[in-house]
Amino acid sequence: MSEIKTIGVYTSGGDAPGMNAAVRAVVRTAIYKGLKVKGIKRGYEGMISNDIIDLDRQSVANIIQRGGTFLKTARSMAFMTSEGREKANENLQSQQIDALVCIGGNGSYTGANIFNQEYGMPCIGIPGTIDNDLYGTDYTIGYDTAINTALDSIDRIRDTAHSHERVFIVEVMGRDSGFIALDVAIAGGAEGALIPEDLADWDKVITHFNRPNRRKKSFSIIVVAEGDEQGGALILEKRLTELYPDLKIRSTILGHVQRGGSPSARDRILASRLGSEAVKALLDGQKSVTVGIVSDKVVHTPFDLAIAGKKSVDPALIELAEILAI
Numbered sequence: 001m002s003e004i005k006t007i008g009v010y011t012s013g014g015d016a017p018g019m020n021a022a023v024r025a026v027v028r029t030a031i032y033k034g035l036k037v038k039g040i041k042r043g044y045e046g047m048i049s050n051d052i053i054d055l056d057r058q059s060v061a062n063i064i065q066r067g068g069t070f071l072k073t074a075r076s077m078a079f080m081t082s083e084g085r086e087k088a089n090e091n092l093q094s095q096q097i098d099a100l101v102c103i104g105g106n107g108s109y110t111g112a113n114i115f116n117q118e119y120g121m122p123c124i125g126i127p128g129t130i131d132n133d134l135y136g137t138d139y140t141i142g143y144d145t146a147i148n149t150a151l152d153s154i155d156r157i158r159d160t161a162h163s164h165e166r167v168f169i170v171e172v173m174g175r176d177s178g179f180i181a182l183d184v185a186i187a188g189g190a191e192g193a194l195i196p197e198d199l200a201d202w203d204k205v206i207t208h209f210n211r212p213n214r215r216k217k218s219f220s221i222i223v224v225a226e227g228d229e230q231g232g233a234l235i236l237e238k239r240l241t242e243l244y245p246d247l248k249i250r251s252t253i254l255g256h257v258q259r260g261g262s263p264s265a266r267d268r269i270l271a272s273r274l275g276s277e278a279v280k281a282l283l284d285g286q287k288s289v290t291v292g293i294v295s296d297k298v299v300h301t302p303f304d305l306a307i308a309g310k311k312s313v314d315p316a317l318i319e320l321a322e323i324l325a326i
């Protein structure tokens, strides 16, 4: 028999479409299993300021289709201090919260892990970030929606690129990883993909542009991840213009548009599965793990491993993007 009676759920770090669906699944599963649920506003900030609300079945009605997070989110500096965590623990105790479900990325996992080590509070992590760069799951909540949003923009840019016979450099999100850039480059028929994982990417684009037998294209799209070591779209536009003064080059930075919007069906289903599994993991006695889905199976990964582990982009996809760009 589990000793857990009340679960606290929060979203933390960058928002991602599908976070609401995950909170809904946590709340409904917990109630189904006879538990109480409280929502902690603004992630760790709300833990420290005691901004905590009761949640019932009705509180999460009509949110499965909404982007963002109704619990709000923040990146908390105060929770990085031991004083901040002590205050958070006092508040959770006064709210009679016995266990936590944290929806967020690596920084959020790190906070949950330290909190579990210091105060013994069981915490389950749910991977929520558009970047898809979390170890322990094939896909993170928000990624599918984000790539479809980026792709929609690229298709529109393609129209203008074609009409004006221009080269467009499109910068997508991905501070440390190129999952978004590589997938939308392939799906958007781009001529180049620049990602932090491929240190030779710029040279490859230039080699490709210089090929004597390069197909005469009147327009072209190059996708760059914001975290690429070469710099963002504006820097690349300048460098490409210096090398090819005859080309008409423009840049577009898609930015936070990729973080908003109604979650795709895939993200809603992923969020629903993971939210429910997080509650089940707590009731099964798990104390410090993330839940993820790998090859369509639910997996639990200890926080230490999920935080330190590096999820790699598939080299075969890098090659595919190159092959299809000829």
Ligand code: F6P
Pocket: 014, 015, 129, 130, 131, 173, 174, 175, 176, 226, 259
């Ligand atoms: O959610 C991850 C991410 O989208 C990164 O790709 C990006 O660098 C970062 O968030 C920007 O977040 P913010 O503007 O909220 O600090």
